[in-house]
Amino acid sequence: MKNDDVEHWSLKHPEFGLLELFIGEPDxxxxxxxxxxxxxxxTDADNSTEPEAQEVAEGDVEDEGASTKEDSEKFLKKLAEKLDDLDKKRQLLVRRDGVTIARYKSLENQKIDLGKSDATVKxxxxxxxxxxxxxxxxxxxxFLDSWMIEVKVKDxxxxxxxxxxxxxxxxxxxxxxxxxPFKRWFYPLITGLGKGGWALAVIVLGPLVSKLIAWLLSFLPDWDINIPWPDINLPSIPWPDINLPSVPWPDWHMPEWMEPILRVLAFMADYSKVWVPVVIGIVVGLMAVKxxxxxxxxxxxxxxxQVDGDQADSGQTDS
Structure with a gap:
């Protein structure tokens, strides 16, 4: 189906038939x-104009030896493409053998059940x-759900x-x-990192930002504000004196080689919301290549x- 306003993804699967995704504006x-x-x-969600980590990371990976003029032209072209993407309100239509099985307001990641052959949408x-x-x-x-990176079937x-x-x-x-070969691994890795990559950047840049804020605050006057809080005398509660038995715990000292491990574990515990998405992103990147x-x-x-089947059909027709 030819339509210049619509991006058309299609795959002829031997079990699930013709699967198609159409991306474009509702009209x-x-x-x-x-x-x-x-x-x-x-719209249900406003498009953000902030640059995407994945797109910036991918776009910055250029071949060596490119001239400054070429880099500038490429940058302006990519910037124009991104602004054009953000301006469009793309939605999604999914069909199976010509029958609509899903419609979505955005390109947000989803998984459609192919186990139900009669699944349709009203x-x-x-x-x-x-x-x-x-x-x-x-x-x-x-990251901004403005363009499709990959479509796949898992069986x-x-x-x-x-x-x-x-x-x-x-x-x-x-x-x-x-x-x-480098981009073959780097691009899926960046895609897998997603928001985890942003969180990792916050960890790296956080101390620098905090120092900058502290430096700016040093120029503000030192206000001494005293609030006359009321003096409230709370009643004392006579808690019972309980003598607990002493337990003769063994005298054990942690070996020195465990200290770096404990520091790493403490960091992982404090920033689990960061390193978990990063690890997942690495796994997703490796799995994408595979x-x-x-x-x-x-x-x-x-x-x-398919070729063998066509040849067999042709042979039967000739005979």
């Missing part, structure tokens, strides 16, 4: 699905059959990744990963089976 999606909800003047409504277990159709968008045999549409941001990202390799092998196998 454009309504040309594909007449029952798609009409756009509202006030006309003029958003929603879909979400799940956490395979088989499912899932996708990953960028009993593993993960199959959709080929990104030609000319899309995802296709350019994929081409960059194919050309550079899944992409297996995905290519499975899609190549499907193509070979």
């Amino acid at each position: 454009a999606l309504r040309r594909i699905d007449p029952d798609f909800p009409t756009s509202s003047k006030k 006309a003029g409504k958003y929603g879909g059959e979400m799940t956490l277990s395979a088989p499912y159709l899932g996708w990953t968008s960028n 009993d045999e593993g993960v199959v990744v959709f080929d990104p549409p030609e000319g899309s941001r995802a296709a350019k990202r994929w081409e960059a990963m194919e050309e550079s 899944n992409n390799k297996k995905s290519k092998e499975r899609k190549a196998k499907w193509q070979d089976e």
